[in-house]
Amino acid sequence: MNSDGDKQSKVVRYFSSTVKQVLQFDDKCKRLYLSGRFITENKNLDICVSDQGANAVVVVSQAGKLRFRYTGHTPALKVEQFNPVGITTDNQRNILTTDYYNDCVHIIDHDGQFLRYIDCGLSQPLGLCTDANDNLFVAQYRKRQVKKIKYMQ
Template sequence: MTSQLLCKSFSMDVVEAFKSTWFWIFQKKGMKKESIEVTSDRQVRKDTRYSRTFLSLPVLEQEMSTSYQPLWRMKITDAIIYVSGDDNCIQGIESATGICQKERQTSSGNSPDDFTVDVTGEIIYVDWKERHVCRFKDTGEIESLLKLRGWKPWAVCCSISGDILVAMRSEDTKHARVVGYQGHVKTREYKLDHRRQALFGSPIFLTENGNLDVCVSDSQYNRVTVIDCKGSLKFHYHGNQAMTMYPTFYPRGIATNSQCDILVSDQENNCVHIIDHMGQFIRFISSKEIPLKAPYCIQVGSEDELYVGEYHQGTIKKIRYLQ
């Protein structure tokens, strides 16, 4: 009995120490469990290049036009910006000049519903109509990586661990999930939360954060869902903190920066929400600061610069928002 009391007392002392150090974190129930998760996340943040602060006002540094109206998807790699729209091509645009340097065409002739670029520089895209996940090889050939049965892929990204994450909906549109693959082997699956409720309705964009969280924007539930590295629901972000300015929330593109903040484009409200890795609202990049019109796809560059693709205009805007 004495030993148990001592262990309990020691555990309480540890929790109190966490409270005194990071008092702002402990505002919800389940404090001890949350403190462990936050400690892990904070360690990842310490491993980033350096800590940065927000500019008082964001700065529009560059603006370039594309041939896509609408502009659906965008990926940033080194000096090339890859974009796609409602044709069967993925174009590579030189960021310094805005000149198209590369163009790849899908094997089916369908529009690529989403694409990503792996560590080797090869493009992986999803074809919703054909239920395919394909890769453009350096040789110019197109390799079929996956042929899904009963599911249609909608979004894709490459994870830090090396597998490919694919967001998909069932053919009857009643179910949705995110699945990781190494080759044809399924490595993980996110579909239901701990209450057996659906995590996703219509996952439209996804990315992986630097702390290994999987971040998904959902056009059916109008929310952002974040799954932690253990596969558990971490939080849903509904834009509630921002409703004093915007009563609705229409999340589309999603990206993360070196500090594990999550950036989400809000197409209807012409702004970008920035939240931290625990789902707490930080700030907007709004159309009052930067002229944004229907921001859709977004990406963060190697220096934390934000690229915003405007859906109807087909314009890409490079924005500096961190010092």
């Protein structure tokens, strides 16, 4: 996604080895991503990127149109700026992203509306994924361990 040569971030869709789509600019020719690191695709084929450079989650439709930017909701007891790192989606099309400095996971719906936090003793959460049963697995940098969380009831 990032290129050291031109310092530009973009998402490229391939079919086999053929480039099918390049997502780099919005309708106003502004860059979609500053320095996206992690990427996932939800069930309706939106591309979801955690863009640490912009402190945002950037979601682009399958057609390549910017759907929304989520810039976080800082938990009341935390004071750090939103810092999305890992990103994944679940079976309900929710988007989950780690907030590295605030030690939590944000859950937003597929339209970018904040739903809730998962804050259960996480320590510098980085990567995350869900399984078929919507169990959440979060890799923690400081603790050097993976925590399994049952977050859907």
